[in-house]
Amino acid sequence: xxxxxxxxxxxxxxxxxxxxxxxxxxxxxxxxxxxxxxxxxxxxxxxxxxxxxxxxxxxxxxxxxxxxxxxxxxxxxxxxxxxxxxxxxxxxxxxxxxxxxxxxxxxxxxxxxxxxxxxxxxxxxxxxxxxxxxxxxxxxxxxxxxxxxxxxxxxxxxxxxxxxxxxxxxxxxxxxxxxxxxxxxxxxxxxxxxxxxxxxxxxxxxxxxxxxxxxxxxxxxxxxxxxxxxxxxxxxxxxxxxxxxxxxxxx
Numbered sequence: 001x002x003x004x005x006x007x008x009x010x011x012x013x014x015x016x017x018x019x020x021x022x023x024x025x026x027x028x029x030x031x032x033x034x035x036x037x038x039x040x041x042x043x044x045x046x047x048x049x050x051x052x053x054x055x056x057x058x059x060x061x062x063x064x065x066x067x068x069x070x071x072x073x074x075x076x077x078x079x080x081x082x083x084x085x086x087x088x089x090x091x092x093x094x095x096x097x098x099x100x101x102x103x104x105x106x107x108x109x110x111x112x113x114x115x116x117x118x119x120x121x122x123x124x125x126x127x128x129x130x131x132x133x134x135x136x137x138x139x140x141x142x143x144x145x146x147x148x149x150x151x152x153x154x155x156x157x158x159x160x161x162x163x164x165x166x167x168x169x170x171x172x173x174x175x176x177x178x179x180x181x182x183x184x185x186x187x188x189x190x191x192x193x194x195x196x197x198x199x200x201x202x203x204x205x206x207x208x209x210x211x212x213x214x215x216x217x218x219x220x221x222x223x224x225x226x227x228x229x230x231x232x233x234x235x236x237x238x239x240x241x242x243x244x245x246x247x248x249x250x251x
Contacts, residue, residue, distance in 0.1 A: 007231035010035035014088025014139075014230065015079055017066055017124055020047035022193035023143065024092035026219030030227045032058045036088065039079045041066075043093075066093045066120030076127040086131035088230050089140045091121045094161075096198040099154045110157045117161035118168070125172055129181070137180040139230045142169050143222075144185040146245045150210075154203060162187075166241045173239030182238040184229045189245035192216040213246030 014031055018024035020042035028038045032055060040055070041064040042048045048061040060082065062075050080086040097113040098105070121142050132138030147155055148162030166185050173183040190196070190207040208216060225244050228234055243249055 006034070007228055007233055008035050009088070009227075009231065012036045012087035013038070013079060013083040013085050014090065015039045015041055015062075015075065015086075015124075015128070016090045016092060017041045017064065017120075018091075018093030018143075020044055020051040022092075022195055023188070023191060023219045023222050024090070025051055026223040027090050027092060027226050028055060028059065030220075030223035031088065031090075031230065032056070034227060034231075036230075037083060039075070041075055041093070064093075066091075066124060067115045069123055072120075072123045072127050076124075076131065080131045085135065086128060087135075087138060089124060089128040089138070090143070090226060090230070091124050091141070091165075092143045093120060094143065094195075095158075096195060097155065097157045099200050099203055101154060102156050105156060113157035114161050114164070117158065118164040121165055122168055125168075125183070129172075129176065132181050133176065133179065135180075138182075139234065140169075140172075140181070140183040141226050141229045142183070142185040144169070144187045144241060146187045146189045146243075146249055149187055149241070149243075149249045149251070152203070152207065169241065170239045177238055182229075182234055184234075184238065185241045186222070186225060186229070187241050187243050187245060187249065188217060188222055189248050190216045191222060192218055211246040211248050215246065217244060217246060 016028045019028045019040035037058045041062045045063045052059045052061040094117045144165040145162035147159040148166050151159040169185040
């Protein structure tokens with residue numbers, strides 16, 4: 001049995017924000033392998049172009065600033081208009097921010113991380129829910145972080161933003177629980193992606209030391225979980241934050 005026969009997404013269309021690299025790109029690959037077409041939304045136009053080229057005809061690109069409400073609305077409307085449906089949304093776009101103690105962090109640094117990681121996710125969720133509610137079907141997966149459950153030192157804005165994503169997801173999921181829409185968040189521990197270049201080695205070593213499995217995760221391991229959560233088979237669970245942390249947090 002091929003991968004595409006497991007939790008088939010044949011004929012569906014989805015958006016992956018932050019989809020041009022790292023976890024987002026791996027998720028887009030997995031969704032396409034399962035039969036979906038995907039809009040890759042990312043603020044890096046060169047990376048969007050390259051990712052679409054790498055993913056083939058099932059992918060289309062969209063240059064997006066997730067903090068811009070008008071751009072987010074246009075992205076969803078464009079994807080829906082091009083495909084006649086809007087089944088899936090995976091919010092993977094995010095930034096880490098500077099590694100610093102709270103007293104070394106400026107208010108502007110705090111606001112920027114919250115704006116991208118939390119407000120941006122909310123804007124994308126809100127926009128996607130319009131066509132999903134009209135169709136009475138949809139799957140949304142918001143990428144949070146183990147930092148949102150436990151908090152990582154020197155990553156206060158990041159930890160707070162990801163905790164916010166978890167709480168927001170629970171709220172939105174309950175608002176549409178009586179429809180065919182299911183919304184989840186996932187909480188990865190440290191995953192081996194280019195995003196790690198924004199984190200100093202001391203912080204990486206601290207995060208890995210907290211993982212009982214004793215290693216970083218891979219984007220492919222994350223994409224496997226997201227694939228299930230995006231599938232029609234995931235029908236009787238919603239609002240949950242799913243741990244993918246090598247055993248660091250099992251709640």
